Amino acid sequence: MTVSFQNSVDAAKPLLRKAIQISQQTPYWHCRLLFQLAVRTVGLTRCPGAGWVGGSLGWAFLAAVEEPAGQQLHTLEKDLVSACDLLGVGAEYARVVGSEYTRALFLLSKGMLLLMERKLQEVHPLLTLCGQIVENWQGNPIQKESLRVFFLVLQVTHYLDAGQVKSVKPCLKQLQQCIQTISTLHDDEILPSNPADLFHWLPKEHMCVLVYLVTVMHSMQAGYLEKAQKYTDKALMQLEKLKMLDCSPILSSFQVILLEHIIMCRLVTGHKATALQEISQVCQLCQQSPRLFSNHAAQLHTLLGLYCVSVNCMDNAEAQFTTALRLTNHQELWAFIVTNLASVYIREGNRHQELYSLLERINPDHSFPVSSHCLRAAAFYVRGLFSFFQGRYNEAKRFLRETLKMSNAEDLNRLTACSLVLLGHIFYVLGNQRESNNMVVPAMQLASKIPDMSVQLWSSALLRDLNKACGNAMDAHEAAQMHQNFSQQLLQDHIEACSLPEHNLITWTDGPPPVQFQAQNGPNTSLASLL
Structure with missing residues (x-):
């Protein structure tokens, strides 16, 4: 019996269903066909990943199940309900034929789809059963540990998608310990006695990269950017070695998601030129794969929008965010983009109608559109920022205290630093220098730890003015020197980034990424906001 996977979906699915009907006495083939029909129905190769500040800036492509020879299938349709039903049938069949291992694979794959659909009431009991x-x-020890990795990856990505950076730590630690255990195990050539067990999820080398990836995701959300850099470097090095021997599409997907996260890291730490070159690298990877571009186009335009904000190209930032909104139907990414677009309108100061419309759609006090703790905290911050610019300081303080409460609860360090420095600025404007200092000093300490160049610049300016107002000449001079140093670093990086030919990417809003870039004579953007 041969099923050609080169045929169209409409032709392949009836053949698969017929094969499933007549294969019930051959457990391996019956399970394999159920997996393949589910993959044909909806991509079991997709699992939610979490981006910084709670927005999902990537979908980690996970090969749900492979036979030992290792053939991967990809999404052709998106009928999640039918796919979940098929996986449920497979899980029950595996139980009947005595294969708890393959039953777990079916159930974990179903759990992955339910997470994608945000059917959390169904996910929780299912994951509990899977854990048991x-x-x-x-x-087989490697099979057992690979099941644990699959299970823990789902748990970790679920927490990260919910913006629960602190709550995820025990699961993440277990996952890291699990992958260390797998790396010490030798592949067992003995075939399982039950033919239904002849499946595996991912090669252990791929699992290692995946664990690096979710660690980077966690570090980005928590604001441990140096740690994110460390694990990104390790993962990319491992990927380069693997890609010399393995042309699996999953490796390119991992690479893109890692780059997406490290790009955000660069923008925060004041390395815009490097971030821009890495955005160009993502473009090149997407040029090689239409499917990769289709899955990451919205994220790519979001990254360009964030870059535009960092170099004060607000019109281009608006265009990039608007393009990203048009390309995504993922709720967390949508909320992340809207939050950033609202901050653009706040900075422009003359887009009140559009701004009010956006703020109403991400109102953290009433029916916030997503369950992400981190994104809701960010929405409170944006509200506080808007109230500050409107001169409604008491209202701004209320919003920012909500942000602080939420960010402290889940160790969202960058949101904490941003909220502290803005509160410090408000107290400074109100003439409460003591309270301002109580906010700005910890903001500077936290920003230095992250490190967040923009918050350090802002904090040093406030510390300079505070100490000058209090007559602390020496401290004022020290803060002024810090501010000058940060300004010079940001200015130099700004000029370098805007002079790169890749800077022209900010004008790209339609179609596939441009292949070539024209060099610019120099930056054409305002530097006033940096100084």
């Missing part, structure tokens, strides 16, 4: 099956199953 995984812990109780006694079999």
Whole structure:
């Protein structure tokens, strides 16, 4: 019996269904066909990943199940309900034929789809059952640990998608310990006695990269940017080695998601030129794969929007964010983009109608559109920022205290630093120098730890003015020197970034990424906001 996967979906699915009907006495083939029909129905190769500040700036492509020879299938349709039903049938069949291992694979794959659909009431009992099956199953050590990795990856990405950076730490630690265990195990050539167990999820080398990836995601959300850089470097080095021997599309997907996160890291730490070159690298990877571009186009335009904000190209930032909104139907990414677009309108100061419309759609006090703790905290911050610019300081303080409460609860360090420095600025404007200092000093300490160049610049300016007002000449001079140093670093990086030929990417809003770039004579953007 041969099924050609080069045929159209409409032709392949009836053949697969017929094969499933007549294969019930051959467990391996029956399970394999159920997996493949589910993959044909909806991509089991997709699992939610979490981006910084709670927005999902990437979808980690996970090969749900492979036979030992390792053939990967990709999404052709998106019928999640039918796919979940098929996986449920597979799980029950695996239970009947005594394969708890493959039953766990079916259930974990179903859990992944439910997470994608945000059906959390169904996910929680399913993951609880999966955890019990995984812990109780006694079999091939590598297969057992790979099940644990699959299970823990789903748990970690679920927490990160919800913006729960602190709550995820125990699961993430277990995942990291699990991958260390796998790396010490030798592949067992002995075939399982039950033919239904002849499946595996991912090669352990791919699992190592995946664990690096979710660690980077966590570090970005938590504001541990040097740690994010460290694990990104390790993961990219591992990927380069793997890609010399393996042309699996999953590796390019991992690479793109890692780059998406490290680009955000660069923008925060004041390395815009490097970030821009890495955005160009993502463009090049997407040029090689239409599917990759289709899955990451919205994220790519979002990154360009963030870059535009960092170099004060607000019109281009608006165009990039608007393009990204048009290209995504992912709720967390949508909320992330809208939050950033609102901050653009606040800075422009003359887009009140559009701004009010956006703020109403991400109102953290009433029916916030997503469940992400981190994004809701960010929405409170944007509200506080808008109230500050409107001169409504008491209202701004209320919003910012909500942000602080939420960010402290989940160790969202960058939101904490931003809220502290803005509160410090408000107290300074109100003439409460003591309270201002109580906000700005910890903001500077936290920003230095992240490190966040913009918050350091802002904090040093406030410390300079505060100390000058209090007559602390020496401290004022020290803060002024820090501010000058930060200004010079940002200015130099700004000029370098805007002089790169890749800077022209900011005008790209339609179609595939441009292949070539024309060099510019120099920056054409205002530097006033940096100084």
